[in-house]
Amino acid sequence: MEARAIHHVGVAVDDLDAAVATYERLFGGRLEHRERVEEQGVEAASMRIGDSRVELLAALGEDTPVGRFLAKRGPGMHHVAYAVDDVEAALTSLAAAGAELIDPRPRRGMFGLEVAFVHPESAHGVLSEVVSVG
Amino acid sequence: MEARAIHHVGVAVDDLDAAVATYERLFGGRLEHRERVEEQGVEAASMRIGDSRVELLAALGEDTPVGRFLAKRGPGMHHVAYAVDDVEAALTSLAAAGAELIDPRPRRGMFGLEVAFVHPESAHGVLSEVVSVG
Numbered sequence: 001m002e003a004r005a006i007h008h009v010g011v012a013v014d015d016l017d018a019a020v021a022t023y024e025r026l027f028g029g030r031l032e033h034r035e036r037v038e039e040q041g042v043e044a045a046s047m048r049i050g051d052s053r054v055e056l057l058a059a060l061g062e063d064t065p066v067g068r069f070l071a072k073r074g075p076g077m078h079h080v081a082y083a084v085d086d087v088e089a090a091l092t093s094l095a096a097a098g099a100e101l102i103d104p105r106p107r108r109g110m111f112g113l114e115v116a117f118v119h120p121e122s123a124h125g126v127l128s129e130v131v132s133v134g
Numbered sequence: 135m136e137a138r139a140i141h142h143v144g145v146a147v148d149d150l151d152a153a154v155a156t157y158e159r160l161f162g163g164r165l166e167h168r169e170r171v172e173e174q175g176v177e178a179a180s181m182r183i184g185d186s187r188v189e190l191l192a193a194l195g196e197d198t199p200v201g202r203f204l205a206k207r208g209p210g211m212h213h214v215a216y217a218v219d220d221v222e223a224a225l226t227s228l229a230a231a232g233a234e235l236i237d238p239r240p241r242r243g244m245f246g247l248e249v250a251f252v253h254p255e256s257a258h259g260v261l262s263e264v265v266s267v268g
Contacts, residue, residue, distance in 0.1 A: 002162035006186035009143060009214055013258045022258060025231045027216060028136035049216060052140035056258075076259030077211035080143055082161060082183060097159045124147045124156060124190075125210030 001093040003082035007131040008046065008053035010079040012066050016045055016058040023047045023054060035110055042066050044110055055081070055110065079117070079127040085134035087114040094118055094130075106132065135227040137216035141265045142180065142187035144213040146200050150179055150192040157181045157188060169244055176200050178244055189215070189244065213251070213261040219268035221248040228252055228264075240266065 013019040023029035029047035041064025045056040059067035084090040087106040100119040109115030114132040147153040157163035163181035175198025193201035218224040221240040234253040243249030248266040
C-alpha cells in the first residue's frame with residue numbers, strides 16, 4: 001500500500017469544547033467540522049493545524065472504544081490515519097502484507113469518507129486508519 | 135502560534151529494524167534518515183509516508199525518556215511535532231498561551247533542526263513538539 005500522506009492524528013479527550021479551545025489557542029488550529037458518529041460512539045471535532053489535521057475525539061459513553069481507551073490510558077494520542085486513493089484496495093494490500101484488519105471492509109467515517117482500521121498489534125502499538133480521499 | 139503543518143508523528147518502538155520494515159511493508163514508507171541522538175537517549179528512524187513523516191524511536195537504555203515510556207505504556211504513539219517558522223517565537227507564544235514548556239529554549243533534534251517540547255498536560259495528554267523549518 002502506498003499511503004499519500006497522514007490524513008489526521010486522532011486524539012482522545014475528556015472535554016471536547018476545552019480541547020478545541022486548546023488547539024485553537026496553542027497551535028492556531030481552526031475547527032473545520034464537528035460531528036457525532038453514533039456507530040463509532042464518538043463526538044469528533046476536526047481541527048485544521050496549518051496544512052494538517054488533528055481529530056479530537058470525545059466518547060459518547062463509557063462502553064465505547066474511545067470511552068474504554070480513556071478509562072484505561074487517559075486522554076492522549078489515539079490513532080494515525082493515512083490518506084489513500086481507495087480503501088478497498090488498501091485493505092487487500094494490507095491483508096496481503098500480513099496486517100490484522102479491524103475492519104475487513106470499508107465503513108463510513110467523518111465527512112462521510114470511507115475508512116477502515118488496522119489493529120495496533122500490526123503496527124508496533126499504533127492503531128492505524130486508512131481514509132479514502134480518491 | 136500558527137503551526138504550518140504536522141512535521142511528524144513520533145512512535146516509540148522496541149525494535150527499530152523491525153519497525154522500519156513494518157512501515158515499509160504496510161504503508162509504503164521510505165527510510166529517509168537514521169540517527170542516534172545521544173542527548174535524547176534515542177535512535178531514531180525518519181520514515182516518509184507519502185508527503186508525511188513518521189519518526190520511529192528506540193530507546194538507547196531503560197533510563198531514558200523513551201525507555202521509561204516503553205516500560206510504562208509499551209510501544210505506540212509518543213508525540214506529535216508541528217512545523218513552525220521559528221521555534222524561539224513559537225515558545226514565546228506558547229508560554230503566553232499558558233502552555234507548560236519542557237524546553238524553555240530550543241535544542242537540537244533530528245536533521246540538526248531546532249526543536250522544543252511542550253508538556254502533555256498542556257495539550258490534553260499529547261506530548262507536543264515544535265520543529266523549526268524556517
